Amino acid sequence: MKQSFKQFRNKRMAWIDSHPLYKNVLECAYILFMSTLSALIFAFGFKSFMNPGLGADYPTIVAGGASGVSQTLIMAFRVFGWTTFDESLMISILYFVINVPLFILAFFGIGKRFAIFTIINVIEVSLFVDLLDPSRVEMIGKIAEFVRGNGGLLARVLFAAVCTGLSSAITFVADISAGGTDVISYYIGIKKKSLVGRYGLYVNGGILIAFTTFDIIHSIQGGGDTSSNIAVSLSKVFFTVLYFVITMIIIDAINTKNQKIKVEIISSNPNIGKEIVAKIPHAATLVEGFGVYSGLKKYIFTMVVSRYELKLLLQILKEIDDAAFIEVEPISSVFGRFHTRPVK
DSSP: OHHHHHHHHHHHHHHHHTOHHHHHHHHHHHHHHHHHHHHHHHHHHIIIIIOOOOOTTSOOOOOSHHHHHHHHHHHHHHHTTOOOSOHHHHHHHHHHHHHHHHHHHHHHHTOHHHHHHHHHHHHHHHHHHHHTOTTTOHHHHHHHHHHHHHHHHHHHHHHHHHHHHHHHHHHHHTTOOOSTHHHHHHHHHHHHTBOSHHHHHHHHHHHHHHHHHHHHHHHHHTOSOHHHHHHHHHHHHHHHHHHHHHHHHHHHHHOOTTOEEEEEEEESOTTHHHHHHTTSOOOEEEEEEEOTTTOOEEEEEEEEEEHHHHHHHHHHHHHHOTTOEEEEEEESBOOSOOOOOOOO
């Protein structure tokens, strides 16, 4: 049964590869689905846990990226007294406008298809953020109130981080992005060939500082106990940092494109190196040795692959030498000429 399914799968993949138009349609449909799912998850998290707009007793958690910049600008508008507008709609508009220069970076620095679907994702987020506002969808408001009443600010931070991290990771898996700092993180991650989450953390730190500054000024303008108002604004920083860290961890846990794995193989097959590099586009090192116990000649093959390529490598090894000894070791980054699958 298992063998029959494998044969059917191989025939199906061969047929798809031989029909480029059909293959492109399937790829675009898959990416569009992933983009829409990502946008919906982010918008749900943003309006349910981060910025539901349910009044002063429901403190805002500043998001990262373009949405965080949008929140910071809204807070600056409050400081200057410019509050005669629909904040939910304004956040959607600002989110799109801020992403425009990043579209240009994505188009010329990463890939055309990457940029096009990133634009689609940003448009979807802008629409969903406005459509899922608690004033329009009663269920969103009820969820926000329930989480606040039963878990407080910590629960909001955890749920928001899961939604944001999952949203960004889904787009990375589909070789697109959710816009904002995700574009910058993706670009740097490709150039440096390392994990992308940390770069978003750096940018979000600057956004947090700006938002907190305006938040403190606005709280002082509101009157009351100045020291208490400042303390509340500064205390929210710790929760926001937690949100950023959890988001980064989720992104790097799911997005395996830039996770590198060192694989060392000990085999009796002298052709093992040629057969592997013929199917996986990475250089490797092959040295001769002898087994201490058996005294037989052995071939030690060392290669660095991306984590998503590990499964393919193990399948190839099983076909070449089922008795090979394999050691797998995660590594943080790679320097030098490491082949990365180009983004379209």
